[in-house]
Amino acid sequence: MDAYAGNIAYIDLTAGTVKVKPTPASLKEDYIGGRGFGIRFLTDMVLPDIDPLSEDNVLVFASGPLTGTGIPLGSRYEISTLSPLTGCAISSNSGGVFGWKMKKAGFDAVVIAGKAPRPVYLFLDNGEVSLYDAAEIWGKTTSETTDIIQQIHDDKKIRVACIGPSGEKLSLITCVINEKYRAAGRGGSGAVMGSKNLKALAVRGEQEIAVADDDKLNLVKDRIRKKIEADGIAQALHDYGTAVLVNIINENYILPTNNFQSAHFEGAEKVSGETIKETIFKKPKGCYACIVQCGRIHDFEGITGEGPEYEPDWAFGPDCGIDDLKSITLANNICNEYGLDAVSAGATIACLMEMAEKGYITHPIRFGDAEGMLAVLRQMATREGIGEELADGSYRFAERHGHPELSMSVKKQELPAYDPRGLQGHGLAYATSVRGGDHVYAYMISPEVLGAPEKLDPYETVNKPEWVKTFQDLTAAIDASGMCLFTSFALDADDYADLMTAATGIRFDAAGLMKVGERIWNLQKLFNLDRGIGMETDTLPPRLLAEPLQEGAPKGMVWKRDELLKEYYALRGWDEKGVPTTEKLKELAIH
Numbered sequence: 001m002d003a004y005a006g007n008i009a010y011i012d013l014t015a016g017t018v019k020v021k022p023t024p025a026s027l028k029e030d031y032i033g034g035r036g037f038g039i040r041f042l043t044d045m046v047l048p049d050i051d052p053l054s055e056d057n058v059l060v061f062a063s064g065p066l067t068g069t070g071i072p073l074g075s076r077y078e079i080s081t082l083s084p085l086t087g088c089a090i091s092s093n094s095g096g097v098f099g100w101k102m103k104k105a106g107f108d109a110v111v112i113a114g115k116a117p118r119p120v121y122l123f124l125d126n127g128e129v130s131l132y133d134a135a136e137i138w139g140k141t142t143s144e145t146t147d148i149i150q151q152i153h154d155d156k157k158i159r160v161a162c163i164g165p166s167g168e169k170l171s172l173i174t175c176v177i178n179e180k181y182r183a184a185g186r187g188g189s190g191a192v193m194g195s196k197n198l199k200a201l202a203v204r205g206e207q208e209i210a211v212a213d214d215d216k217l218n219l220v221k222d223r224i225r226k227k228i229e230a231d232g233i234a235q236a237l238h239d240y241g242t243a244v245l246v247n248i249i250n251e252n253y254i255l256p257t258n259n260f261q262s263a264h265f266e267g268a269e270k271v272s273g274e275t276i277k278e279t280i281f282k283k284p285k286g287c288y289a290c291i292v293q294c295g296r297i298h299d300f301e302g303i304t305g306e307g308p309e310y311e312p313d314w315a316f317g318p319d320c321g322i323d324d325l326k327s328i329t330l331a332n333n334i335c336n337e338y339g340l341d342a343v344s345a346g347a348t349i350a351c352l353m354e355m356a357e358k359g360y361i362t363h364p365i366r367f368g369d370a371e372g373m374l375a376v377l378r379q380m381a382t383r384e385g386i387g388e389e390l391a392d393g394s395y396r397f398a399e400r401h402g403h404p405e406l407s408m409s410v411k412k413q414e415l416p417a418y419d420p421r422g423l424q425g426h427g428l429a430y431a432t433s434v435r436g437g438d439h440v441y442a443y444m445i446s447p448e449v450l451g452a453p454e455k456l457d458p459y460e461t462v463n464k465p466e467w468v469k470t471f472q473d474l475t476a477a478i479d480a481s482g483m484c485l486f487t488s489f490a491l492d493a494d495d496y497a498d499l500m501t502a503a504t505g506i507r508f509d510a511a512g513l514m515k516v517g518e519r520i521w522n523l524q525k526l527f528n529l530d531r532g533i534g535m536e537t538d539t540l541p542p543r544l545l546a547e548p549l550q551e552g553a554p555k556g557m558v559w560k561r562d563e564l565l566k567e568y569y570a571l572r573g574w575d576e577k578g579v580p581t582t583e584k585l586k587e588l589a590i591h
């Protein structure tokens with residue numbers, strides 16, 4: 001009784017074999033679960049020189065010990081793999097109820113190697129693991145795939161995580177979609193599934209998830225529930241969804257617009273969370289055991305679906321100069337159906353728009369062209385026309401046409417919806433993220449804009465490396481635990497440590513939890529260094545280093561790499577080239 005399901009399934013798709021083994025105690029203590037399990041398995045199983053889209057790559061689905069234990073917002077699972085987009089070890093998390101059901105099916109993790117000779121899907125069914133022929137669902141969208149698998153097994157309670165047609169076509173900016181609308185995004189895990197001829201992972205489970213100390217856990221649950229309920233950010237997320245950020249970020253002149261050419265969008269109000277609520281919104285939706293319910297169900301003109309969340313709203317909106325909310329929502333729905341990563345897809349179209357406007361490529365699309373955006377997105381989803389090139393993301397497209405500097409990416413992954421020129425700490429988080437351009441491996445927007453846990457000056461560089469390191473390590477631990485990152489607006493490391501101790505029976509304090517997070521971060525960094533992804537990639541696109549912002553309070557600012565990176569490496573116990581020292585690895589017991 002330690003909140004774990006107790007078993008890990010190892011699948012070899014080439015041989016068609018399954019082995020089930022107990023979850024090792026040392027793995028639980030040193031890496032907790034979720035992202036920690038994923039990065040450890042990748043390190044142990046993936047050789048340095050392999051092709052990410054070959055049978056040599058490995059894909060890990062893993063929940064955390066707090067997933068599915070009834071703790072508010074304890075709903076997450078992670079998908080880890082070697083990214084075909086960035087070449088980094090990536091771990092992407094998603095909510096819904098899939099992670100909970102995977103545990104109730106009896107598994108903490110599923111480790112998938114090899115390549116099936118023909119399309120298959122995997123079914124975890126109350127302790128049993130089976131492979132099924134997927135000929136009937138190959139080529140189907142994510143919602144069709146989900147419905148058909150539920151029909152085949154005559155059970156609507158089965159939960160499905162799958163790829164869409166874009167993953168089958170090996171687009172490097174694809175994700176895995178669970179329960180039709182929840183995306184484990186960034187880095188191209190959908191293409192890895194496609195390369196393995198694996199269409200879906202389906203789960204059905206009724207097994208009990210027993211925790212170490214029910215009474216103690218109930219006390220901590222009660223405490224953290226009160227903290228989340230009292231939190232103003234959680235309330236705003238419930239009322240307006242994540243798109244509540246549109247107006248806030250725009251008012252701070254850090255909303256990237258027209259492929260980061262400016263940071264203020266005139267049409268922001270039209271695509272804001274407030275406007276979503278007044279127009280296309282039907283009702284909120286939450287993941288398993290969520291008391292915040294930041295999800296949005298939309299319903300307009302016969303179109304229903306979920307979203308748009310803040311990031312897709314921005315990527316197809318301000319970043320493309322578009323203020324038509326319905327077109328943005330349609331684009332978001334296309335991404336869900338085809339399994340495209342919405343941030344990368346929108347940002348890649350924004351890159352195309354700038355290339356076209358500057359005459360670097362002959363194409364009729366321009367900023368603000370909503371119809372053109374939807375047409376190009378459909379081509380990307382199916383790899384037709386110019387979509388054949390765009391389906392591999394902005395960096396490869398812009399480089400092929402002679403202008404890699406117009407890809408707003410880090411480690412070839414498109415940046416999200418915050419301009420780092422007016423956010424020095426967040427810029428450092430982008431540059432040093434171990435999975436490429438990303439905002440959720442250290443959400444520095446929390447202190448630099450939202451004032452949680454305290455308000456920092458976003459233009460200041462002093463002390464930012466320490467803040468970024470703390471956020472990175474804490475986030476890695478949260479991602480390992482199975483908790484939603486949005487809890488971090490209200491909770492601190494002591495809260496997570498208390499939850500972990502009560503649920504697992506393994507004694508954690510705040511320092512011990514942070515140490516696990518630091519171990520995961522360093523292991524992910526080492527994985528990348530082994531593949532030649534080093535210091536030269538810890539930077540931002542040239543525009544953000546050299547072209548100052550032109551408006552508002554951050555006018556005149558660029559991102560100050562030199563003031564931040566050296567101190568960050570030193571704080572991490574890395575050498576001047578960003579390589580973890582022997583002493584650091586010994587301290588973290590990494591081998």
Ligand code: SF4
Binds near residue numbers: 285293295
């Ligand atoms: S806050 Fe949002 S993302 Fe997090 S668990 Fe709740 S509904 Fe899911």
